[in-house]
Amino acid sequence: MAQTSWSPHPRLTLLQQEIREGFFFLFPAVFLIFGITLFPIVFTFVISFTTTPLSNPAPQNFVGLSNYWSFLRNVQFWQAIARTAYFTVVSVGAELLLGLGIALLIHARPPGWAFLRTSLIIPWAVPTIVNGALWRWIYNADYGALNGLLYSLGILQKYRPWLTEPMTALNLVIVADIWHSVPFIALILQAALATLPVELDEAAAVDGANAWQRFWLIRLPLLRPAILVALVIRTVEAFRVFDIIYVITQGGPAFGTVTISYLTYLESFSYGRLGSGAALSFLITLFTFLMAIVYIRLLYRPEFRE
Amino acid sequence: MKHWRRARSTALMLFFTVLILAFIYAPIFWLVLSSISTRAELLAVPPRWIPENPTLKNYRDILIPGTAVSEVARTFSVTLRNSFLVAGSTTLICLTVGSLAGYALARLRLPFRDVLWLVILGVRMVPEISLVVPLYILAARFALLNKPIVLIITYLSFALPFAIWMLSTFFESVPRELEDAALIDGSSRLGILFRIFLPVAAPGIVSTALFTFLLAWDEFFFALIFTSTIAAKTVPVAIAEFTGRYAVDITAMMTGGVLAALPPVLLALIFQRYIVSGLSAGAVKG
Secondary structure (H helix, E strand, C coil), rough: HHHHHHCCCCCCHHHHHHHHHHHHHHHHHHHCCCCHHHHHHHHHHHCCECECHCCCCHHHCCCCHHHHHHHHHCCHHHHHHHHHHHHHHHHHHHHHHHHHHHHHHHHHCCCCCHHHHHHHHHHHHHCCHHHHHHHHHHHCCCCCCCHHHHHHCCCCCCCCCCCCHHHHHHHHHHHHHHHHHHHHHHHHHHHHHHHHHHHHHHHHCCCCHHHHHHHHHHHHHHHHHHHHHHHCCCHHHHHHHHHHHHCCCCCCCCCCCCHHHHHHHHHHHCCCCCHHHHHHHHHHHHHHHHHHHHHHHHCHHHCCCC | HHHHHHHHHHHHHHHHHHHHHHHHHHHHHHHHHHHHHHHHHCCCCCCCCCCCCCCHHHHHHHHCCCCCCHHHHHHHHHHHHHHHHHHHHHHHHHHHHHHHHHHHHCCCCCCCHHHHHHHHHHHHCCCCCCCHHHEEEEEECCCCCHHHHHHHHHHHHHHHHHHHHHHHHHCCCCCCHHHCCCCCCCCHHHHHHHHHHHHHHHHHHHHHHHHHHHHHCCCCCCHHHHHCCCCCCCCHHHHHHHHHHCCCCCHHHHHHHHHHHHHHHHHHCHHHHHHHHHCCCCCCCC
8 A cells, every 4th residue: 555655646647747747848948948038138128228338238327218219319210210121021022922923833833843943942041141242242343243244245334333322232132132032932832832722723724714813813812821921931031131231231331221130230239339229129029029929810810720 | 726825835934944043043153153263263354254274272272271361261161160060059959958848839738838839939030139238248247258159059049949849840740649559558758759759750850950950050140249259250250251351352252152051052952852841830041
């Protein structure tokens, strides 16, 4: 009789045992996530109410909301927001259209489709910084490939600088981003296309729907979940764009390609104002959480569950 | 009539296929070309699209210390090693910690499980810039700046939630019957994870390992902020430095670019199947 009390968990029910084990399984992950993400987010929020300098980085000098107020009155801030919005809308929009086009093309199985699908993986796998360095060299004013190509084809009579005008520079950064990111959307959408039931499409064809109608009325609605997920992921990424701008333009010419992330970097680590840098980064976090809520709601809608 | 229309649409599709392939490969061609040209040929106007004297000298310069001109080029192979160390360690930790957590989230009946799911989904999207200031302050206080360990720890902030998410998605598809049979035989949960889940979900593990490695290899911002000496500097930072201080050293920059791109591109091509299935399982690398 007494022997039974020697079993490891004498009075635990099965469920209690599961919870106990779950705690040990989850502990390392929860500990790490708390320490390196949740705690820093709260810490950032606290620092954003101070004027902590980079040279002496311990939270100090509480100033309330003044970092936030000064940004709201700052032209540079609003310009960075506008540029970020432009970058996000144009690059994600173009990537989505091109990505959908390429996915449909692959799905139609033209000669060489498998090679095309494999090739898409290359730009996607090239590291962002290499992508930036490469395009910076392509756009080079004196020896770059863009000048060389246009000159060889007779389109340009003489070499011209590409990155000296803010709007052109921003658009060319977008082109580099498109090269890198279209494959992501194309691969996701072509995988989604492959899982769609063919019966609907065939039935519609029998009923006399043309290719265009079948696309708009059948495929596009069925693809909507995949499109929305790709859209949210890319929007979050484009909104925080930093690496590629750092390499291609360093925010120039004349701050013409400074996005909100770049401005945050400048505030914190070039001007050494950690407090206002933290205020800016908190605004970025806020936007990200809004997008995360959209994303989660999308994932939990019935049409998204298999 | 119908034949003619089909031929026309095939021709049109072929045209677009070739156009897209050209857009994909033109920059790659220029990258590789720049890495095997001599500096003199590279600076020709208009450029020589096919080099007269292709050379591997640039690769020798950058990989064998002592021969290269600039400091970044001389220390490039060290940064390459740092990148492997950091990305490899991040991947290993993510797989270990992520498997445990992913299994618990996929299978165990736990209070707050849904809340945890949402937290993981949410932190997966938090940008690095939102974490960098506190992490910098902490790293400075504990004298961790310029050490590989600071990158390994901070990379977990984006890699771990991602790995947990992906692994538990794969674990959910493991048949319950296998698990129940082992439980009845008296296996422990840890034994079940190792003997059933890891083997059955092996493709998912490979997929997760690949994505985690690529994410860590690609990372630039934390490396830029937390490292400034070659003790921990990674490849992306070295390449960014070529563009900054050594604006003229284009052959070295492009050669470094090829070397930095090779590991992820080769991995992605070899494990193509896993990449596509991983993307569908909800990847975040864009």
